[in-house]
Amino acid sequence: MAHADEAAVFNKDEAKVDWHDKALWFVRQKRDKSAHNVKGWENLRDLASAIKANVLSNLDGYLLQFEENAQKNGVTVHWAADAEEHNKIVHSILAKHDVKKVVKSKSMLTEECHLNPYLESHDIEVIDTDLGERIVQLAQEPPSHIVLPAIHKRKEEVDVLFQEHLGTKPCNGDPQYLTSEARKHLRDKFLKADAAITGVNFAVADTGGFVVCTNEGNADMGAHLAKVHIACMGMEKLIPQEKHLGVFLRLLARSATGQPITTYSSHFNKPEPGKEMHIVIVDNGRTEQLSREDFRASLHCIRCGACMNTCPIYRRSGGHSYKATIPGPIGSILSPGIDLKKHSSLPFASTLCGSCSDVCPVKINIHEQLYKWRQVIVKDVPQPVVKKTVLKIAGSVLANSKMYSFVGKSSRFMLKHAPRFLIYSKLNAWGKARDLPEVKNENFDEWYKKRKKNE
Amino acid sequence: MKVGLFIPCYINQLYPQVGIATLEVLEKLGVEVVYPTGQTCCGQPLGNSGYEDDSKGICQLFVENFKEFDYIVGPSGSCVYHVKKHFDILEQTEEVIRVRKNTYELCQFIYEVLGKTDLGASFPYKVGIHKSCHGLRGLRLGSCSERMDDHYSTEESLLKEVKGLELKTLNRVDECCGFGGTFSVFEEAISVKMGKDRIQDHLDSDVEVVTGADHSCLMHLEGLINRNKQPLKVMHIAEILNSSI
Numbered sequence A: 001m002a003h004a005d006e007a008a009v010f011n012k013d014e015a016k017v018d019w020h021d022k023a024l025w026f027v028r029q030k031r032d033k034s035a036h037n038v039k040g041w042e043n044l045r046d047l048a049s050a051i052k053a054n055v056l057s058n059l060d061g062y063l064l065q066f067e068e069n070a071q072k073n074g075v076t077v078h079w080a081a082d083a084e085e086h087n088k089i090v091h092s093i094l095a096k097h098d099v100k101k102v103v104k105s106k107s108m109l110t111e112e113c114h115l116n117p118y119l120e121s122h123d124i125e126v127i128d129t130d131l132g133e134r135i136v137q138l139a140q141e142p143p144s145h146i147v148l149p150a151i152h153k154r155k156e157e158v159d160v161l162f163q164e165h166l167g168t169k170p171c172n173g174d175p176q177y178l179t180s181e182a183r184k185h186l187r188d189k190f191l192k193a194d195a196a197i198t199g200v201n202f203a204v205a206d207t208g209g210f211v212v213c214t215n216e217g218n219a220d221m222g223a224h225l226a227k228v229h230i231a232c233m234g235m236e237k238l239i240p241q242e243k244h245l246g247v248f249l250r251l252l253a254r255s256a257t258g259q260p261i262t263t264y265s266s267h268f269n270k271p272e273p274g275k276e277m278h279i280v281i282v283d284n285g286r287t288e289q290l291s292r293e294d295f296r297a298s299l300h301c302i303r304c305g306a307c308m309n310t311c312p313i314y315r316r317s318g319g320h321s322y323k324a325t326i327p328g329p330i331g332s333i334l335s336p337g338i339d340l341k342k343h344s345s346l347p348f349a350s351t352l353c354g355s356c357s358d359v360c361p362v363k364i365n366i367h368e369q370l371y372k373w374r375q376v377i378v379k380d381v382p383q384p385v386v387k388k389t390v391l392k393i394a395g396s397v398l399a400n401s402k403m404y405s406f407v408g409k410s411s412r413f414m415l416k417h418a419p420r421f422l423i424y425s426k427l428n429a430w431g432k433a434r435d436l437p438e439v440k441n442e443n444f445d446e447w448y449k450k451r452k453k454n455e
Numbered sequence B: 001m002k003v004g005l006f007i008p009c010y011i012n013q014l015y016p017q018v019g020i021a022t023l024e025v026l027e028k029l030g031v032e033v034v035y036p037t038g039q040t041c042c043g044q045p046l047g048n049s050g051y052e053d054d055s056k057g058i059c060q061l062f063v064e065n066f067k068e069f070d071y072i073v074g075p076s077g078s079c080v081y082h083v084k085k086h087f088d089i090l091e092q093t094e095e096v097i098r099v100r101k102n103t104y105e106l107c108q109f110i111y112e113v114l115g116k117t118d119l120g121a122s123f124p125y126k127v128g129i130h131k132s133c134h135g136l137r138g139l140r141l142g143s144c145s146e147r148m149d150d151h152y153s154t155e156e157s158l159l160k161e162v163k164g165l166e167l168k169t170l171n172r173v174d175e176c177c178g179f180g181g182t183f184s185v186f187e188e189a190i191s192v193k194m195g196k197d198r199i200q201d202h203l204d205s206d207v208e209v210v211t212g213a214d215h216s217c218l219m220h221l222e223g224l225i226n227r228n229k230q231p232l233k234v235m236h237i238a239e240i241l242n243s244s245i
């Protein structure tokens, strides 16, 4: 189903839409307040964007530098061309250690690669340890937001879900009780896990270390308890030097939730004695996106989720309506690069209001890229005949003054004199909930000509 | 100074009163205004739908119509933005460059080029501004809530000088109304919901008249207001600046 259809379904429950909109708007407002407290916020954004642009222009060099330094630290580095190879690598590491239970902290990359079902099909239990991720995992749903994976669920729904899966008592959605039960449940999983998988927020080329940001400390808990730590990263996650963290860490949490910094910014540099640390660097379409000049800046993304929180469409259609691993504005410029046909409705799921581009901490010109994707899509993906014909005809009518004047007059005549049932028919999506403008006796052209005559 | 009056197609056909107010405001300010009658559209509906290539003829005609003027002024932020931003699809001849550079949205022209704020208007009502996105984040008619720049607003600067007018502040000062051109029909459900939410914000903020510098958004809001018989009036900012009630 196209985004518009999914969104229409979501909008059947207006109270839920209002609730979803307000929950995310609240996060956006927290972000505003917190960004206001940083002097030179806009300079930070400029800087972050410039650093990312530098990384993307010199990616090959930084990647090799990172690999070399990580290896020096005793970390094993793997390269995966695509999702399949990524999954195989992760599985082979786990198989070597005969791992049966894995804990995983938040990683959109492993979502993108569908790692969980892959490992499960090889009889490995994967437990998502981020609370929101665990909630959607229990509900067998994908995350609906990259920072707040279960934002579409009310606490009452979580209550029911936990009763079913964790055997909790009914509590009217009491958040304190529910989180403490989740904590007990997860603690057990942490203790029994043989390996931990984490994502990577920033990989530092000149040290070979990497940083993982969480609010729950679940990445550390997993990585420190298990004997094997596998960190999976998209190849664009690099920054040149450790000092650049000073730019990105200040931007990331403020943009994401309005916190000055995530509760845990965990720096991993080398394995503890007797343990193993692996990094899997994944391409999976990123090189191709890098080669598209108009769209390469989409790889600046640090996955803060601010563009989702600010997007008036995302807030009112929910993350699942995008049918993509990464929903919202950034997903709508990334996904068409992966499968143009499947995701061809996404660049149109926007009014091009530009709020996403202005909120983005790394200044991705998201709305301009949405516009550009539209130009690509109408050429490469078959379009509804009516839409295409109407717009093509409009193109030639509007390029011709005389024809325009004729068509303009007759449409106004139609609008004024056609019976109401014809104008507000099923074919007229405008008229379902909105009135059409009342037609005046003359248009501006006619008025102006009359005025000239009387001068 | 010779100004070419750019009246976007939908204003020409459906809202002649907005065109008239624009012309009269400019004339009051002592500007020589000419309306080139061969004009049609800026090509935006096509570009935003992905048919930019099919709009080249329209853009070229726009340049033809307006190339002889010192400034081109129109009462629609998004159309002006389209000329400035997306006429990059044409070969960048001297004429094209000049037209793109000298095209202004009405308020911006009054405030930035003429350096005026007080037009001697009076309008004794409670007014809420709808800051249309292409004007706000495209033309930067004002600071937007996402960026941490100092506050400014071209529309507010002009409206503050209108006698009797009481400017109301909204809860969400610059959220999109959901018009978005063809978005309004292809994403009907969300478009309508966004519009309804904007209107509610104006109602909650004790507004009597909703105004703005882009009549396409106002047309969408007005359609909803009229259908739902809500106690709000919609007027283009040119009509308020031209008013002497």
Ligand code: SF4
Binding pocket: A255, A300, A301, A302, A303, A304, A305, A306, A307, A308, A330, A356, A359, A360, A361, A362, A363, A364
């Ligand atoms: S595109 Fe920008 S705002 Fe959106 S998630 Fe990425 S970094 Fe954050």
